[in-house]
Amino acid sequence: MxxxxxxxxxxxxxxxxxxxxxxxxxxxxxxxxxxxxxxxxxxxxxxxxxxxxxxxxxxxxxxxxxxxxxxxxxxxxxxxxxxxxxxxxxxxxxxxxxxxxxxDELTRVNAEFNHHVCYGGAAHLREALLEGRPAGLPAIDSTGAKTVYEALRSLPQNVKTAWFEFDHFYSDGVFEACLPRVLSKGDEHVVDIGANTGRFTDLVLSRSRTARMTCVDLPGQLAVLKDNLARHGDRFTLAPTNVLDPSAPLPAGADAYWLSQFLDCFSEEEIVSILSRVRAAMRPDSKVFILETFWDQQQHDAARFCVIGTSLYFACIANGNSRMYHSEVMRQLAAKAGLKVTDEVKHLGISHSLMQLGAA
Incomplete structure (x- = not known):
């Protein structure tokens, strides 16, 4: 050498x-x-x-x-x-x-996610970055979907299992810590934007008999959520919405709007569009909660490494244009949408921060 x-x-x-x-x-x-x-x-x-x-x-x-x-x-x-x-x-x-x-469960979840979801398509990262599309997605999807979210229901079972285990592992551990802030009165109407399989909605409805939830997501995801939450009867409402459609309104007049590990799935321009529609739907006293894993707010090297690595998954597999954001970038995007940060809690669980926002 x-x-x-x-x-x-x-x-x-x-x-x-x-x-x-x-x-x-x-x-x-x-x-x-x-x-x-x-x-x-x-x-x-x-x-x-x-x-x-x-x-x-x-x-x-x-x-x-x-x-x-x-x-x-x-x-x-x-x-x-x-x-x-x-x-x-x-x-x-x-x-x-x-x-x-x-x-270590964190290590196992990360390893299986990278093996089943990311590994086959990782060779296409350069192409994804040059073209702004998830060039590695066809390695796990045969339907021609434009994003991994459109493909979720049809992914091979081992890929789907690894994807959901990864998603749930990082979010489930922090929902409990966030709940007192979201349910400060106990009878709130909360709009869960990007409700996914309904884990947060299930927690809210299980802890409060008077809270009401509206779940926003793609129709395919809401079909899964509906089955998962059947035991809650009519206490939740489904709002099928493609949030990438800038003309698609969001449910109006809620006490709180909850966006957990959701905005990292979109580009900066798309985030401003989504938050602008949240702002338009809000009452003057409505609260907005953004739960994210900002790479600049990590306490540990391992957490920062994982968060930054996940950005590469977004680029190559998920959608080709999103990432794990710097917290200051999120504040600036929120401001463009007419929102301001009123409170912030860092270091929840392994790697999360919770931003609370109101109308600017």
Whole structure:
């Protein structure tokens, strides 16, 4: 290898990290196989003793070739350690990172989302960025849909499962913390814009016997939501709406308008259009709540990394024009729509912030 950058410790480490990035697609799949074949679980059970490739074969039934290859890939990726790499029969142990890969739900959800939803189409990211369309979407969709949201109901089941697990994992944990602000009186009429499968609506109706909900989404999504919320009877109303249609009005006169992980699905121009129609539908005292994962408001490196990575999914797979936004960008877009931020709560759950807005 060339040494034109010098041989300092900093350069040596930088070159190593660059190689990790170059081999990341293959190493990612190797790490999934290491987990799914049961090798990582057996390494965990073996604790400090660890396993040789031959022992991994005996415990999992994979071939010697597969066991050796995956254990070595685990070593290269950081999931495994090896105290005797020069021996004829190296012995591998699981690392802290390996435990996270095996046990951590955040890691599992992210990995399965990237594998099932993003991996096949990721090669088309450059095309997506140049053309402003989700060029990678055909890798998971055969209907010719323009966005992943149009395709959701017809996606292969494994893709759909990974997509919804990803979506719900990030939102479900923060809904409870937001509820007292949305239901400050308890009998509010709340319009849930981008209601998806109805998780927030279900929580509101379960916690308040007098609250009423109006659910806004595409017809296909609302069909799923209606089935999910059947036990609530007539306490919720469906409002099928394509919010990308700038002439489509939103339900008027509600106490609160709830937009959770929704505006990140749209371009800046589309966000201004949507929020302008929210502003037109509001009463003078109506409240607007925007729940988002702003990349600039993350407490932890891992959270910021995941949020920024999700923007690449939006570009390549989801729609070709949206992203996880900077919080100041969202404030500016809201102002263009005639709204102002009146309160803000940061660091909810893993990575969320809640903006409360009113008429400017």
């Amino acid at each position: 060339t040494t034109e950058f010098g041989n300092s410790d900093v350069n040596t480490r930088a070159r190593f990290e660059a190689q990790r990035l170059a081999y990341a697609p293959l190493m990612f799949q190797a790490c999934r196989a290491l987990r799914d074949f049961g090798i990582l679980e057996n390494l965990s059970s073996a604790r400090a003793k660890g396993l040789t490739a031959a022992e991994a074969v005996a415990k999992t039934g994979v071939s010697r070739y597969a066991a050796a290859l995956l254990l070595e890939a685990g070593l290269a990726s950081g999931l495994c350690d090896c105290a005797n790499p020069t021996d004829a029969e190296p012995r591998f142990t699981i690392t802290h990172m390996g435990v996270y890969w095996l046990r």
